[in-house]
Amino acid sequence: MKLLVLTFALTLAPGLAQAESQVGISKQMPTVTVDTSDGPVEIGRIQDTTNEISGEWARTSRPCPEFCIQPMTPAEGAATIGELELIEMLQDPEAVVVDSRTYDWFKGGTIPGAVSIPYDRIVDELGQLGCEADFDGWDCTTAKRVALFCNGIWCGQSPTAIRNMIQANYPADRISYYRGGMQVWRLLGLTVTGD
Template sequence: MRILTIALMISAGAAHAEPVGITPDLMAVEVETSSGSVSISRVQDNDAIIEGDFARIARPCPNFCVQPMIPAEGVTPVGELEVLAFLNDPNVVVVDGRVTTDFVKGAIPGAINVPYFEAADRLGEFGCEIDFDGWICDGEDVKSVALYCNGPWCGQSPTAARRMIEAGFPASKISYYRAGMQGWQMLGLTITEPAE
């Protein structure tokens, strides 16, 4: 009888999975992307685990050293809820600073890819004006940027932030999502499908 009771409790628990929200009052966020509308939510499988490249936690330093929360003076660190809000804010561009080969394997929906080594040369995409001496980034049309890359051990977006600032982009208009793809996937948040 006791074995039957335990078996019934296990099967009842498996059949009654609890919903996984982003916050208690937020199940999903709709984001417009170049491919159409995408609903960002968390994986609903209560037994889901992180797998793949982002499950690896012990990569040699250098190059995979833990990054500071603030990669340059004036940059604002942010978390997932801020990134979700930025995705629907027309004054903010969410930028994946990873190399394109990583971006096409999966990214935050709505983010654009600006590899870290191109960031200082592409400030025009954020509203800066080119000048003979570099960039002018003080106009009303200059958007804020939220940078991310692979995770807390990835130096690509911190490097992009520093290069953008050196090129004339205001540090006060840069946010840094340090958790990156590793943190995003750890929380089971929606990513883009890998390009074929």
């Protein structure tokens, strides 16, 4: 009798099982739309619950040096954030999310709304982040809130960029580090733009 009632209930409410199995970003946030230079992009998670990462992103071991596990905090005063905080920054028109990887990596797929400023050029590009060039280097009194990321917890590109920014007078308290980077973003099945 119980099996008959359950079968009848599922027949009457086919959308119920589907709604419960939706893969959302959080309980309150199934998806989010962010503005990008190419127009609005909806960030969501891959709905296939059997999906697995593959290729470069599935590799767990890389030679150290150069691919060594990065510290949780790349520099004193900079904040380490997760995916939800990064998504919040992507929605903030006053904040900038920086993909600090080299341009070939950026072109191969990035977080929607991120701008490409390679780690080895970040100090030359501080004008994009609200600083003004002066005779002593950079005046960053009007610097924007920024979040930097690279390939993952083994990638030193964003930590290097963050330390170089601070050395060039960028306020550490306006810098966030998304330590998980592209590897964790992809592991969570979140939307990627690019090739």
